[in-house]
Amino acid sequence: MxxxxxxxxxxxxxxxxxxxxxxxxxxxxxxxxxxxxxxxxxxxxxxxxxxxxxxxxxxxxxxxxxxxxxLAGSRVVRLPCDRFDRVRRSLDGRLWLGWGFRWQPEHTQLCHDLLKRSLHEVYPPRWVLRLHGRHDDPHEAKGLGWVQGLAPERDVVVPMAALEGHTAVLAVTGALKTVLARLLVYQLASRGDAVFVLDPKGDKGLEQVCRDVAARLGDPSRFARFHAAFPSRSFRFDALANWDRETQVASRIRLLMGGQPDDPFNAFVWATVTDVVRAMKRLGRRVTLQSLLDTVRSQDAAEALAEEVLQAWFGQADVAAAASPARRPPSARGGPFNNPRLVHWAHRFRTEVPPHERPPDITSLLAALEADRGWFAKMVVGLTPVLMRLTAGDLGPLLSPDHTDLADPRPVHTTRQLVEGRRVVYFGLDALSDTSVAEGLAALFLSDLAATAGDLYNHGPADGVAPRRVHVLCDEWGDLVCEPVVQLANKGRGAGIVLYLFGQTVSDLVVKLGDEARARRVLGNMNNVIVGATSDSDTLDFVTRKLGETVVRRVTVSQGAGQKTEDAGLEYAATRQASVTEQALALVPPQVLAGLPDLHYVAIVNRAQVFKGRIPVLDLAAPSPAP
Structure with missing residues (x-):
């Protein structure tokens, strides 16, 4: 051996x-x-x-x-974009994540050797640092600055194919996330891809990053802004424009309500919305959040819709007879419908049309409306508040735009248009002011993106439009993660959608989704993890388990001394022995993860490659226009 x-x-x-x-x-x-x-x-x-x-x-x-x-650490670097552009063009489609090194077992060994020493033994003397132009004191630095000095630095470059497995970014506030988002958004947008940034708290820094990136790339029109707190300066978003089947709209609305799909209330709401959307489609009406609310707010409105559907199906015949109470069929008087015209049309539908010729959508709508009025109101009681939250005040025309309103100068966009236009889109959800509305907006945007992803996966992009990746950066996953995120994580890769979920702790995800199993379902789809400084014990446990273990050698020194008196005189004996043992420990010690300096990270890429790196602050100042 x-x-x-x-x-x-x-x-x-x-x-x-x-x-x-x-x-x-x-x-x-x-x-x-x-x-x-x-x-x-x-x-x-x-x-x-x-x-x-x-x-x-x-x-x-x-x-x-x-x-x-x-080991004395490194200072924060501001990288001019002009200088970075010269390097970026040689990356050949790969993503640059700053400077660092590939983490190996010998670095784990050095970490444990350092952790058992005083900082005075680790850092060079102050006069040596000054001799090399360093005037800062590493003893007063934030975090363990010696981590980056465990090996020589080189560029950390990651293939885009590795990032298609989605990425989770974990760090405490102010440690990494906004600066990393700046670096990511610029590189992803410069590739010609669409980038969506969902920000629940309305961080002005993230919005400025998106705006600066578009200006830096020479096309400020690529930037698009939606902010719930500033509707007059936002584009109008047609949230229900992308769907192929009526059930897709119903499923999207059910996601806004939360709960389990097999819940009886959710199941009834799903069926009711499906019937209403089918009726609107038959009448040629645009389906919006406002039109859905107007229809399901009361049974009278739903009956008026059913009357129009039947009248259109019969070809506008016998309208005057339908309006006359004397012409109401005796079997229908006192029935479930309050609308006398609907009674007439429903009677004709059931008596004049053979069962095998009746359209299923009209039959289903009439069956739902024939239920007891009080029961109908109780079953849709959970749907009305959800739709009201997304149509109240200025949000109504913002999420249910009127395409014929020429007096409104704000543009109308759909998710598919934003994707095919390669836009850099900022969504400010204003969660600090209204949490419930922000959660609904997040679910609405992400579910529409999931529907668009499914359409792109099934049918591909429009004619003449080159396929593009769609990168979705979700800040504060404790506010944003919902069932559409799980769908995108599971199935979005085939449609070219790549997720980047930013969060502070794993516990935020568990609280948001309600149980640990659902949180692990999301984390299990994240093939890449970038970890900045974090102090949460559950987060440290998750990261260390994902990083795995390695063998660390420990040196044990024993010594002894003794003396005894023999016939020959006084004898003295001394022993000293050193032994080496091996122990399996975490590849990156939890103390190191908790003590990372600002803008430093440990990354797990492609499920197996581990990097220790640091990122610069990218200066996105747009170049001066040509004279």
């Missing part, structure tokens, strides 16, 4: 003394040849050998000193 090799990186730099001694030996050999007259060839050989040894030992000393200086 090969003996374990023990490397102590925190000892004095003995190699520097050895290099100095070999330099003196080379000088001494030259002096002998010049001053004493010793054979020059012999002295030259000695001097050459000594110089080679001095160079070798000097390189060892330089490497160790560089390692010690690297």
């Amino acid at each position: 090969t003996p374990a090799r023990i490397f102590n990186a925190f000892r004095p730099v003995h190699e520097a003394r050895a290099a100095a001694a070999w330099c003196l030996a080379a000088c001494h050999a030259v002096a002998l040849a010049l001053l004493v007259g010793v054979d020059g060839r012999v002295c030259l050989a000695i001097a050459a050998g000594a110089a080679a040894m001095a160079f070798w030992r000097g390189a060892q000393a330089r490497s160790l000193w560089r390692f010690k200086l690297g």
